[in-house]
Amino acid sequence: MTKAAELAGSARLLLVDGVVHLDPAPAMFAAMLDGWATQQRARFLKADTIKARIDLVRRFAHFTGQYPWQWQAQEAEEFISHLRSGPRPVMVSTARGYQNGLRLFMEYVTDARYSWPAVCQEQFDAVPTQILHEWNTVAHASEYEGNPGRRPLTYDEVQSLLDAADARVEKIRARRRKGAAAAMRDATLLKTVYAFGLRRREAWGLDVVDLRRNPRAADYGACGALFVRFGKSSRGGQPKRRTVLTVPEMDWIVPVLQQWVSEARPLFSPGSHPALWVTERRGRLSWRGINEAFEQARNDAGLPEALDLHSLRHSYVTHLVEFGYPEKFVQDQVGHSYASTTAIYTGVSDEFRNRLVQQSLQRRHASLWESQK
Template identity: 65%
Template sequence: MSSGVGLPGAAHLMLADGVVHLDPETAVFEAMLEGWARQQRARFLDWDGTIKPRLALIRRFADFTNEYPWQWQPAEVDAFMNSLRDRRPTFAASTGRSYQNALRMFCCYVTDARYGWPVKCFESFGQAPVQILHEWNTIGHSSEYEGDSERRPLTYDEVQALFDAADGRVEDIRARRRKGALAAMRDAVLLKTVYAYGLRRQEAVRLDLHDLRRNPKAPSYGRFGAIFIRYGKSSKGGPPKRRTVFTVPEFDWVVELLDHYIEEIRPLASPGKHPALWITERLSRISMRRLDEAFETARTMAGLPEELNLHCLRHSYVTHLIEFDYPERFVQDQVGHEYASTTAIYSGVSDEYRNRLVQRSLKSRYSDLWGTSS
C-alpha cells in the first residue's frame, strides 16, 4: 500500500525531498513527532491535555532506550515500565496503561504504510519501525476502578470539619490583621460550592456570573436554582460537554452563601465587568491550582488524611445524593456522567445507609411481623 497523498503527518509532507541532513536520524525522529502531532490535531484532540503529554512521553521513552523508533524492540517496553515502578512504588496501573496506550498509538502511526514511515526508514537506515506493544506485554484492564483505594468520599463529619477549617482560616487572618482575608472568604465559599453541586475543578473555576440560573420549579432559590456548566469533561476530540446542575433541598444552604459572596464579598475585589464568578486579588480568574491549594490548606487545618483531594468532594456529593434517596439517573445527570457505572464507582455509601435499606426491605417483606415486634 502506498503512502497516503496529503494525509496529515505523512512522511513525504514532513521531510522535503533532496534535503541532506547533518543528523538524519534526529531529523527523521523529529519529523515523526511533528507528523504524529499533526495527525492528532486533525482529529481535533486537545494540544495541552492530550497531544503535548503524549509527545513528551515518546521523547522520554526514546531517551530511556537511547534508540530511535525504527530500532525499538518489545523488551525495551518491559525495561521502561520496570524502571518507572522501581522509582515510584505507588505507580498506578491506570497510569501505566495510559503510557502504554500512548506508545502503542505512536507505533501504530509510524508502522502504518499509509503514512510512509516504514519505507522512509528502511531506505534511510535499513530498518523499519515495528509495533512493540502487544497483549502479552501490556496491562490488562480487569477492573472498572484502578484509582487510589485510599481516596474516598468524605463523611458528613469530615465535610463539616473541612468547611469549619476554611471558615476558621478567615477568622485567623483577620485576628492577625494580615492580608488575604478576602481570598480566604472566597476560597471558603468556593469549596462549599464545589461540594454542593459536585463540580470538577475546571467546571468550578470557569463559572461566570451568567451561569447562575433560575429554576421555575424552585422559585424560592431565586437566581441560584441551578448552575449551567459550560466546561464539562469532554470526550476525546469533542468540545466541552454542557449540563445544568439543579440546587437540591439538602444543599440549599449554598444559596445564602452564594448570594452573600456575590453581593458582599466579590465587590470588595472591584471586579468591574469581569464575568468570572471567582476573582483573584489581581482581577483574574482563579486557577485550578489555586483551588487545589485552597482544599489542601483546609484539609491540613482540619487534620484530615493527606490522601483526600479536591475530587473527593465530588465523590462525597454523589454518595450523599444517593444516601438522600435520589434516583441513580438523577445523580448521573447532575454530575455529567455518560455511564451509570461511572457514577456507581464514585459512590461509597455508609453502613448506616445500607442498614436503613435492609430495614426498609424487612418492613416491606415482613410488615405484619415487623408491626407486632415494634
C-alpha cells in the same frame, strides 16, 4: 483512496526532498513527532493531550537511548518495570495510560499510509514495529484503579473541611492581615464544588452568569441551578454542558453564593471580568489555586492527604444516593455518560446500608404478619 501525501502527518509532507542531514536519525525522530502532533490536531484533540503524549514518547526515547525504528517489545517492558520499581511507583491506571500513549504512537509510525516505514527502510534499513500487544500491557480487570485512599468524605469530614475553610477567614481577620477576602473566596468555592458535585475544570470555568434561576424553586433566586459549560469532553469533542439543579439538601449554598456575589466578590474590584472566582490581580483563579484551597482546608482539618478536590465530587454522588435520589437523576446531575461511572463514584456509608436492611426487614415482617392473619 486517500494518498499518503494527503494525510495530515504524512512523512512526505514533513521531509523535504533533496535535504541531507548531518545526523539524520534525530531529524527523522523530530519529524515523526511533528507529524504525529499534526495528525492529532486534525482529530481535534486537546493541546494538553497532544503535549503529554509527545513528552511521553520523548521520555521513552531518552530511557531507551534508541529511535522508534530500533525499539522492540523488551524496551517497553523494561520502561514500565523501571517506573514500577522507583521510589514512587506508578499506579496501574498511570501505567496503562503510558502504554496506550506509546501504542498509539507506534500505530502511527507503522501505518504505511503515513510513509514512515518506507522512509525508515530507505535511510536506516530498518522499519518501526508495534512493541505493545495484549501480552505485555496492563489488562483492564477492574473499573476503578486509582489510589484506594481517594474516597468520598463522610458527612462529618465534609463539615470539618468546610469549617476549617471558614475558620481560616476568621483567623486572618483576627490578625488584621490581608487575605481575608481570598480566604472567603476559597471557602465559598469549596462549598460550591461539594454542593453541585463539580470537577476542578468545571469550577474553574464558572462565570457569574452561570448562576441560574429554577422556576420550580423560585425561593432560591439566581442560585436555583448552575450552568456548567466546561464539562468533561469526549475524545476530540468540545466541553460538554449541563445544568445542575440545587437540591433541597444542599440549599445552604444559596445564601453563601448570594453573599459572595453581592458582598465579597466586589472587594476584588473585578470590573467587567466575568469569572465567578477572581483573584487579587483581577484574573480568573487558576487550577493550582483551586487545588491549594482544598489542600489548605484539608490540612487545617487534619484529614488524610490521600483526599483531594475530586473527593468532594465523590462525596456529592454518594450523598445524593443516600438522600434517596434516583440513579438517573444523580447521573444527569454530575454529567456521567454511563450509570456504571456513577456507580464507581458511590461509596455509601454503613449507616445508610443498615437503614436499607432495616427497611427491608420491616417490609418482610409486615408481609409475614399479613400472611398469618
